[in-house]
Amino acid sequence: MKSWEDFAKELPGIRPGRISLYGVKYAIVLGTRPEIIKMAPIIKELKQRGIQHIVIHSGQH
Secondary structure (H helix, E strand, C coil): CCCHHHHHHCCCCCCCCCCCCCCCCEEEEECCHHHHHHHHHHHHHHHHHCCCEEEEECCCC
């Protein structure tokens, strides 16, 4: 089974560090590994359609 870190690396919107929110249309806030797994198809679809989005992971355990 993958760790949530491995799974998150596959998602295009998840990147550590500072980013600009200018022009972002959707913000997806995730806190737990199950939330990441459930939202992965939606995040991938946003990326495929070129819809501006940002994924925010709260680091919740």
